[in-house]
Amino acid sequence: MEKRVDWRQAPGPFAALLGPPLGWFLLFFAAPLAVVLAYSFGTNVGVADIAISGTFANYARALEPVYLAIFLKSFAIAGAATFVCLLLGFPVALAIAFAQPRVRTLLLVLVMLPFWTNLLIRTYALMTVLRDEGLVNGALGALGLPPLPLLYTNGAVILGLVYVHLPFTVLPIYASLDRLDRSLIEASLDLGASHLATVFRVVLPLARPGILAGLLLTFIPALGSYLTPDLMGGPDSQMIANVIERQFKRANDWPFGAALAFLLMYLTFLALAAQGLFRGRRAEP
Template sequence: MKHFKKLVRPYLIWSFVLIVVPLFLIVLYAFTVDGNAVLTLNFTLDNLKKVLEPTYANVFVKSLALGAVTTGICLLIGYPLAYMIARFKESTQNLLIMLVTIPMWINLLLRTYAWMNLLADNGIINRLLMKLGLSPVTMMYTDFSVVLGLVCNFLPFMVIPIHTSLSKMDRSLIEAAYDLGANKVQAFRQITLKLSMPGVINGIVMVFLMAISTFVIPKLLGGGQYVLIGNLIESQFISVGDWNFGSAISFILAVIILIAMRVMKRFDKGDE
C-alpha cells in the first residue's frame, strides 16, 4: 500500500494551487488597495468598511433573507417528499431518488432558460391563462421567479440527505413507539423526526449555502436590477474591475458561511 501513497501527490499539488493559493489571494486582496503590484502591499480595512455601506449591506440582508426563504421552502417540500420516498421498498426508493436528481443532469443554464420561457409575460403559463380567459400575471423578474428557480435547483440537496437518514432508520423503532402507546403523530415527532435531524441539518446547510452564493439564477430570473451577493461579487470582478472590493465581499461571505455551519453543528449536537 505504501507506494500508492505517492500517487496522491499530484492531487495535493493541484489542490494547493487551485484552492489554497486563490483563498490566500482573496484574503490578501481583501485587506489591500492597489494590490495588483505584489511587491508594494498597502494594507487597509477600507474594503471591508465599504461593505457596511447601506447599498451593499442591503444586498447582504436581501441575500440572506432570500437564502432563508428558499431553504425554508425546500425543507417544507423536501421533508415530506423524502419521508414518502423512504416508505417504499428499496428498489422503488432508488428509482424515486433518481427521478428527484434527474433535473440535475441538465445544465443549470438550460434549466433556468426553460423557466424563463415558462414564466415570461408572453410565456407558456400566461398564454395558457389567457386561453382560459384569465388575465396574465407578471412572474418574471420578481422575488417569486427567483425563489422558484432557487427551490427547483436546490431541492435535491434537501431531499437526499433527509432521505438517507430516514432510510437508515430501523423500522422496529417506530413499532416500539406504537407498542409503548404512542400514536402516529407522537411516534413521528418523538422518534422519526428526532432521528432524521442530522439529515435535515445537512440539507439546510447545503441549500442555504448554495442559495446565498448563487448568481446565475437571480441574474436570469431576477433581471439586471436584482442584485444578490453572488451578483455583486461577479460584477466587482468582471465589470467594475475592483478586485480588492470583490475579494472583501467574498471574504465576508466565507466568514458568514463558516459561522452558519458552526451554528448548525452546535444545533445538531444540542439536539442529541
C-alpha cells in the same frame, strides 16, 4: 477483527496516496484563494495593477448600509428558498425511504435527474414557464384570467433557487430516514399514536442530523447563487454574488470584490461552525 494500520508505520505509501490530491488542492484551490485574500487588503493603483497595502478599507466599505442591505436580502431570499425546500423535500424523502425497493430506485433517479442537465438550460426552461407569454400565463389566459408578473421578481428568484437546490435537501434527509430503526415507528403506532404524531415525535427527531445537513447544503449554495438571480430577478432581486461579479467585471474593483467574497465566505464558515456546535451540544449526555 480487522486491524488498523497506523500511517506512521508506512509513511511512504501514505504520502504517495496523499500527495496528488494535496498538491491539487494547494495548487488549484488554496493558492488562488490566497491571492484573492491578499487582493482584499489591496488598492487599485492602475487599470490592471493592485497594490497589497494591508488596508481594511475594502472591508469597511463592505459594511456600509447599502451593502449590508444586500447581504440581508441575500440571507432572506436564501433562507426562504431553504425553508420551501424543507417543506417540499421532507415529504419527498419520507416517501422515497418507505417506498418499495424498485420504486425507491426510480424515485432516487428522478431526484438526481436534474443534475444530468446543465444549470443554464434548466434555468432557461423555468423562465419559459414563468415569462409573460409562458405556460403559466398561457393557461391563465385560456381560463379568461389576466396574466401575472411572475418573472423578474423576488418570488421568481426563490422559485428558481428551490428548483435548482431541492435535490440537495432531499438526498441527505433520505439518507437519514433510510437508517431509521423501523421498530421505533411500529412501537409508536402500536402504542396508539397517529401517523402524524409519529412523524413529528419519532421520525423528525431521529432524522434531525439529515435535516440539518440538508438545510446547510441548500442554504450555503443558495446564498452564493449568481446565475438564478441574474437571469430571473429584477433590479431589486440582485443578491450579493451579483454585486461581487460586477466588482470584478464591470467596475474593475478587484480588491472590493475580493473583500465582499471573503465576507460571504466568513459567513459560510460561521454557519458551518454553528451547525457543528449545535450537533456537539446535542451529542453531549
